[in-house]
Amino acid sequence: MPWQSPISPGVSWYEDMMTERPDYVPLSGSTDTDVAIIGGGFTGLQAAYNLALAGVGVTLIDACRFGDGASGRNGGQLGTGQRWSPEDLEHTLGFERSKALFDLAEDAKAYLLDFATTHDIDIEYVPGQLNVSHKKSYEKDYRNSVEIAATRYGYPHQSFMELEEIVSRLGSTRYLFGIRDTGTGHIQPMKLLVGLARQAALAGAALHEQTRALKINRTGGRIVIETNRGTIRAERALIACNAYIGDLEPVTARHVMPIRSFIGATRILSDFPAILPDGEAVADSRFVVRYFRKSKDGRLLFGGREAYTADNPRDISDHIRRQISEIYPSLATVEMTHAWGGSVGITLPRQPFVREVMPGVTSIGGYSGHGVMLSNYCGKLYAQLITGNRSDLDLFRDLNIPAFPGGARFRPALLFLALSWYALRDRF
Template identity: 45%
Template sequence: MTNLLYANDRPGRYPASWYAATVETPAPRAPLREEIRADVCIVGAGFTGLSAALHLAERGHDVVVLEAHRAGFGASGRNGGQLGSGQRVGQAELTRLLGAEAADRLWALGQDAKALVKDLTARHGIDCHLKPGVAHMAYSDAERRELHEEAETLQHRYGYAEIEALDAEAGHALCPSPRYRGGTLDMGAGHLHPLAFALGLARAAEAAGARIHETTRVAEIDDSGARPVLRTEEGRVEAEHVILACNGYLGGLNRQVAARVMPINNFVAATEPLGARTAKVLTRDVAVADTKFVVNYFRLSHDGRLLFGGGESYGYRFPRDIAALVRRPMARVFPHLADVPIDYAWGGTLAITMRRMPYLARVGRQVLSASGYSGHGVGNATLAGKLLADAVAGESAGFDTMASVPAPAFPGGTLVRSPLLVLAMSWYALRDRLGV
């Protein structure tokens, strides 16, 4: 199986993103070059792994985190920075799929996820430009009605008063794009600088006692003995528990997870500072996601740039000209910015599941895994880390709720799933372009 860890990035280097350019990255942490023991060994230093490390260390566990590149290197440090409400799947659809009781529990966990991010940011003094507000914008009257129906469900069933419906006029007043026909505005959701948040979690985890080793790729996990053993190129860890927090960069470490969690690539561009032109993008400092199947998402940065995410790829390599790839959907949404200079453009690998719900599972006698956030990971991945920590400590109610969501494997296994996904996603992308 091809390992995406090194397909598009230089070992131990953050990508040349606007995010990396606007934070002070710490000095590289030492790789693991010895044999050690720990209570818990975590593979992956993104939101999931760092949150798990922090919460476990605060409970008094001896925790070691192994990261093949740098803390926050993967999707956690490259994404659109949107802290959404609920799950990637709407509450009405979850009720249809899983029943009202399960949907209610998942809504509550989604609320917990937002609250956790806000609490960690405040408690640990993480300066990640966390701001309230995410709008969902529709391309048609029918899509707007669907968004309004979902908002009504949240208001009436859950008493969620922080979301409002936007008609076409109100939507245009918020986001002056000629493409949109209104939508919803959720002021209980938010947006942030994701790499700054990840680096803040890493600092907090280390302050609590966790050990983080960077440029340390786990080559093998042996769960056959009394204690799992993880082998790296130059070291070895023996632990009571193992947490897999690899998301799209799992590689071949676990077949059960790999069959259900598919890596895909997504891309983001940052324009030059727009100055007064920001008023023709957004009139309020909120983030936006639209109703395209291959979703467009955007917001204004704290230095006045448009951060626009759009376009996906399903092979291992990123395209040569990421800026040109993102410019196409950006120009469709904002025709007046068709020629605006793009100062940064980068790609990242996230992970999706068949049902677009996170996949949490016990994948060995003492091995837990969480991944597959499907573009809804800022809150869910952070919460998943806490749920994993709770489960290690014997408090597994939240973990078990997420693990109970059915997670079918992709058809055809890991060899055939990618071509099938390309066909399916290409079809939906064509529907997006045709407006079907």
Template identity: 45%
Template sequence: MNLLYANDEVGAYPASWYAATTPPLPPFDALRGELRADVCVIGAGYTGLSAALHLAKAGRRVVVLDAHRVGFGASGRNGGQLGSGQRVDQDKLERMVGESRARALWDLAEDAKGLVKALVEEHRIDCHLKPGIAYTASQAADVADLQDYAALLTERYGYADVAPLDAEACHALCPSPSYKGGLLDMGAAHLHPLAFALGLARAAQEAGVQIHERSCVHRLDAGSPATVRTDAGRVIADHVVLACNGYLSSLAPSVSARVMPINNFIVATEPLGGETTRVLTKDIAVADSRFVVNYFRLSHDGRLLFGGGESYGYKFPRDIAATVRKPMEQIFPHLKGVKIDYAWGGTLGITLKRFPYLARVAPNVLSASGYSGHGVGTATQAGKLMADAIAGETDGFDTMSAIPTPAFPGGGALRTPLLVLAMSWYALRDRLGI
């Protein structure tokens, strides 16, 4: 089964609150016949659109191909959290790669946040960008870890936008009885993810990028030049950027062995009116310390947008609302039975060590994927790093690609069952509070 079509109608956005509150762009024509380009970008999410925009600004002829529509995948469905750092915390990165390289990765991550904010401002993207993410915990050990991490960022990295939260301060922000403390990062942010993706697409189009939707790539012939083939056409290009994340499939087996698709789910409640302050007292986002993370924020029209639950097969659950309602009501018991107006799922890519996988698949083929739930900033930056690398400025790309990314054990046949076993164990630990 092809993940591109397992859960979605061809060329149609899912019935999400994001799609309901963002005017779509006029459809881009499907590719017909042959095109010549300097760069062909496969995938029109944050990674591909950022790469295309930065390449076009540098004077390159760029063609973007997407099997559905711009921002159709995880870029238009995620929790909208623009976090600080990498997906892996700095203390763990220091143990993985040493303090010097960990600091370089922190600096890159700070640049990623700055890049998103600068693109929003430069291109006047109306995506409700707001500061602040709280990271919360339910167990005393996890609270201590988060507070210690806030101290590490302040003392070792000179990061002044983070502060620890004790139980009282945490409840003052988020009155959930589940959370006992954590940290607040006001340098992080949250936004409307589909609006941001569509804003990038508009900016890319204005810069001269040629975008083709409903143009599924089924074959890539790496060479000099490379040939990218769809059902109705092909692109001959000097360089290719793979920006498919969880939807890459068989286009690059070496990448697919290291980046595994999983599904995540979000609901939007009915407008809560005056009850919003029983969820959050400030317009920040929240992510908790559970292995299967719960993440949430308030929408600009007063709904709770709550993400929770994962699945590891091809198909989404039959009742997404019921899947997410369970963790939502555990965090907010007072919302038991609240009406859910929208429920949707999305497919993202994860790696074994939860660090993004950037790779040179062939001399003129670059790939970036596996953002593991940290893609708003990292994916946008990865697109720019690939654009820079094509221009000969490889430092940022090389720093990210130097992190070892092992393949998932078990190969294509066994990696999903093995992952399900591991995830089930950690989910059980969450439920038992151990």
């Protein structure tokens, strides 16, 4: 279950702003379906929507409520391309595959925005993202990245920002330079999630909350999913649990590791007009990324803490406020109205995990903090794969995603050591 904030118990700012969040009844008894989906986040719901639209029988279950996982609680930034820059991917995959993955991500961005527009879902989209650096040594890479994106990847929407522009756009002197990206932006993710679930139900998908998958087997040529509410029998199944896989399926659990991430919301900052005056989102150059943006009503939404254990810090609002004050000293005592967290699914190379983990059962996840647009699109691509249409899902399925070392017993400790080392490098 997502972490419950002592400030606003169990409720993110996103959820607090929702005027409507429908309930979907739990599964009751046994059912037969063409495709069973475990996980009611962006991936699962997009797959359900597109499958139902194509006339495929689909039953989706989620252990909690839709949006209680990362899809309803994330930072809301879309980004551009994959988790790593195209030039970094090019070093390991070659230009052709790197370009194909970049183009896929751009298709994903367009699909998400078109989906929201077509279905009249007010996702509160605001254009613009600033990628800023806290280290002088990154300047050459930042300048090269803008040129490479434009000349080699056909993406002309980025520009290099000198210090003066950084200060003007952020209202802070904390960062040295950066990249402005006008071809992307940020959204209110819970609004997208709720609207997507509504469309999936209208298309004919059977959606069930509060239904926990306990076991997956293959019996008599069919997939059998045992839940706490009954049994689902299907021809195919999609596991879309991402960081919340637990011990449901061992292959996914070896390849997708949950880490905790936390976000805080300040009071409305009408008295600080110099802070992000154009409403653009920000992500910095730390390995443990600090990401923040203004909400449409003028709050600062700030994510800046990852935890590599299952524990939840008691001082999350104070911790986030301290990080805010490093960037905006004038906000050192600002009131925090909300603080919340949840689990993010990462893979060892920070690239999505797509694999058939048993006959007829596909698992998709591990978006590694870059999942708002990729998760939605992967759900659509999975549906295309099932309906026999051309699908680019193989671009992810062909990636080399090794398992985390150490096994179930030692993997969390090894991950903690490795990521703590990178966090230490961020400081010095």
